[in-house]
Every structure is written in structure tokens, then in C-alpha cells.
């Protein structure tokens with residue numbers, strides 16, 4: 162299933178610790194390679210997420226597991242008080258630090274996005290302190 166940031170707030174009760182999704186990512190990539198999962202489905206992406214990734218998100222340094230292009234970016238969605246139901250899209254560490262210093266509980270969802278083919282995957286979720 163492609164990651165959809167809008168659904169993330171439903172996991173709120175489980176959001177107090179760090180969750181790493183990289184194992185599931187490996188499994189998904191294997192399933193795509195075997196044809197169990199449709200590649201187009203894995204590359205379905207919200208237009209806003211793709212726009213942010215292309216315009217402002219930092220490169221991860223890795224290449225896309227699907228198209229092999231050097232276009233992997235890292236986008237974070239932060240959920241918490243006054244950030245709205247869809248969370249806030251954050252592309253810099255500086256901004257993350259600023260939110261972390263505010264009052265309240267904030268959770269960051271780190272999403273890997275390929276600006277070329279649209280591959281997007283939630284890598285991990287962790288609380289901001």
C-alpha cells in the first residue's frame with residue numbers, strides 16, 4: 162500500500178515510540194520484483210507530496226529501488242498540536258528542531274520519495290523531543 166500522509170493520524174495511540182518500517186519496505190520491494198504487487202501501485206503518489214519532494218526536499222544520497230535514478234528525497238510529515246489534521250510537511254532539520262522545542266507531543270513521519278517515478282514509502286515514525 163502506498164503511504165498516504167492523511168491516514169497517519171489514525172495511528173495516534175501507537176505514536177509514542179519509534180517505529181521502523183524498513184523491513185516491510187524490503188518485503189514490498191521483493192513482492193514488486195516477483196510481480197505480487199503492481200509497481201504502478203507503489204508509485205502512486207499524492208501530487209502535493211511529489212511537488213514538495215521535487216522542489217525542496219533533500220536528497221537521501223541513495224538511488225531509487227524501482228527506477229534506479231539518483232532522485233530519492235526525504236520528506237517529513239509532522240503531526241501535533243496546531244499543525245492541522247494533515248500534519249505539516251517539513252523538509253529541513255532546522256524546522257524540525259524548531260517544532261520539537263514547542264509545547265506538546267509531536268510525531269514525525271519520515272517518507273522516502275523518488276522525484277522521478279513517484280515511489281514513496283514511509284521509512285520510520287518517531288516522536289520529536
Ligand SMILES: [Zn+2]
Nearest residue numbers: 225228275278
Ligand atoms: Zn524512482
